[in-house]
Amino acid sequence: MRSTRPDPGAGKGQFTRARGRTVSPPARPAAARNPRILIVEDEPALLRALQINLRARGYEVAAAPTGREALAEATRQPPDAILLDLGLPDLDGAEVIRELRGWSAAPVIVISGRAGSGDKMGALDAGADDYVIKPFNMAELLARLRAALRHGDHAPDRARFSIGRCEIDLTSHTITRNAGPLPAARPAAGQPATPAAGQPATPSETVHLTPTEWRLLEILLTSAGQLVSSDRLLTEVWGHGFERSTHYLRFHMARLRRKLEDDPPRPRYLLTEPGMGYRYQP
Ligand code: CA
Numbered sequence: 001m002r003s004t005r006p007d008p009g010a011g012k013g014q015f016t017r018a019r020g021r022t023v024s025p026p027a028r029p030a031a032a033r034n035p036r037i038l039i040v041e042d043e044p045a046l047l048r049a050l051q052i053n054l055r056a057r058g059y060e061v062a063a064a065p066t067g068r069e070a071l072a073e074a075t076r077q078p079p080d081a082i083l084l085d086l087g088l089p090d091l092d093g094a095e096v097i098r099e100l101r102g103w104s105a106a107p108v109i110v111i112s113g114r115a116g117s118g119d120k121m122g123a124l125d126a127g128a129d130d131y132v133i134k135p136f137n138m139a140e141l142l143a144r145l146r147a148a149l150r151h152g153d154h155a156p157d158r159a160r161f162s163i164g165r166c167e168i169d170l171t172s173h174t175i176t177r178n179a180g181p182l183p184a185a186r187p188a189a190g191q192p193a194t195p196a197a198g199q200p201a202t203p204s205e206t207v208h209l210t211p212t213e214w215r216l217l218e219i220l221l222t223s224a225g226q227l228v229s230s231d232r233l234l235t236e237v238w239g240h241g242f243e244r245s246t247h248y249l250r251f252h253m254a255r256l257r258r259k260l261e262d263d264p265p266r267p268r269y270l271l272t273e274p275g276m277g278y279r280y281q282p
Contacts, residue, residue, distance in 0.1 A: 033060075034058050034059055034060050035060070035080040035081065035149050036059070036060040036061075036062065036077065036078075036079045036080050037054055037059045037060070037061055037062070037079055037080065037081050037082070037083060037145070038063075038064065038070060038073055038074055038079035038081075038082045038083070038106075039051065039062070039063045039064070039082075039083045040065075040066075040067070040070040040082065040085055040088065040093075040096065041063070041065065041084075041085040041111070042065045042085060042087075042088055042089055046085075046111075047065070049138070050083060051063060053138055053142065054142075057142065062077065062079065065089070066088055066089055066091070067090050067091030067092075067093070067095065068090055068091065070082070070084070070088075070096055071096065071100065071171065074100060074106070074159075074171075075159055075169070075171040075172060078159060079106050080106060080107075080149060081106055081107045081108070081145060081148050081149050082100070082106055082109070083109050083111055083141075083145070084096060084097065084108055084109070084110050084111065084128070085110075085111055085112065086111075086112040086113075086123060087113060093110060093112070093123060094122050094123050094126040095126075097110075097123060097126040097127045097128050098126045098127065100127070101126070101127035102170065102171075102218065102222065103170045103171060103222060104159060107129040107130070107148035107149065107151060108128045108130075109128070109129060109130040109131070109132060109141070109145060109148055110123045110130070110131045110132065111134060111141070112131065112133060112134060113133070113134045114133075115133045130144050130147075130148055132144060159171050161221045161224070161280075161282070162282075163261060163269040163270065163280075164260065164263075164269065165177050165178045165180060165262060166178075166207060166260045168217070168221065168260075170218055170221065170222075173209075173214060174206065175207040175208075175259075175260070176204055176205070176207070177204065177205050177206075177207050178204050179203055179204045207259050207260065209256070209259065212252055213256055213259070215236070215237045216233060216237055216249075216252055217256060217260075219232070219233060219236055220233075220270065220279070220280040223279075223280065224280050224281075224282045225281065225282060226279065227273050227277055228277050228279065229277040230243075230246050230276070230277045230278070231243050233249055233277065233278065234246070234248065234249060249278070253270060253278060256270055257270050268281070269281055269282070
């Protein structure tokens with residue numbers, strides 16, 4: 001069994017060189033950038049060993065010692081994969097996975113000292129992709145990470161969405177309606193931006209939703225492009241027994257459109273599928 005601790009001779013140079021938050025690789029086209037890995041681990045020695053090993057193999061690395069910081073970091077810069085310790089000081093790892101899975105499809109490999117099948121199944125049920133038990137073999141972990149990245153290749157992160165001029169961030173639950181009018185011509189260097197003729201510029205503003213509106217919107221956005229049945233929306237937002245209360249849906253969908261669509265009577269994003277349900281069309 002190989003140690004999880006780095007070879008001090010081989011690792012030291014890497015670590016010193018990579019002391020900043022992330023290693024900046026040479027400029028490349030976005031499609032060819034190095035995969036970004038978020039390590040969530042509160043054990044400093046293990047965190048360091050993982051950072052050194054990943055950076056030595058060209059990964060960009062971000063680290064978070066708590067569940068809350070991990071969720072914040074994943075929102076700020078969505079990772080391509082996540083290595084997650086289950087035993088964190090604030091949240092349980094499974095809770096972190098469940099929150100992430102509301103909006104992120106990035107593969108999650110759990111690294112845990114808990115070998116019990118209950119913990120393992122709990123993590124996998126919450127949405128983890130793989131499970132490695134401490135102490136682990138670094139070469140094996142790296143092989144599993146490569147496999148997870150291959151599988152995750154076509155799964156984009158879904159934390160941010162847009163509806164017309166509104167930018168929606170599901171993690172921080174914020175919506176910003178961008179300044180109009182759009183599109184604005186890019187001003188020449190040194191020149192102030194000027195609105196298009198005849199259209200007044202409006203400042204960016206925050207859009208506020210009620211908890212019910214958020215819940216509805218979340219379900220639609222995370223099923224982007226797909227029909228979501230009225231039954232499912234009513235059950236998930238209001239609970240069992242409300243399957244016939246389609247007037248609730250009509251009321252709240254109308255409010256969402258008024259708040260988010262550029263032209264609410266002719267919605268382009270929050271669409272009704274008559275007799276069936278609703279769809280968010282990106
Ligand atoms: Ca721990």
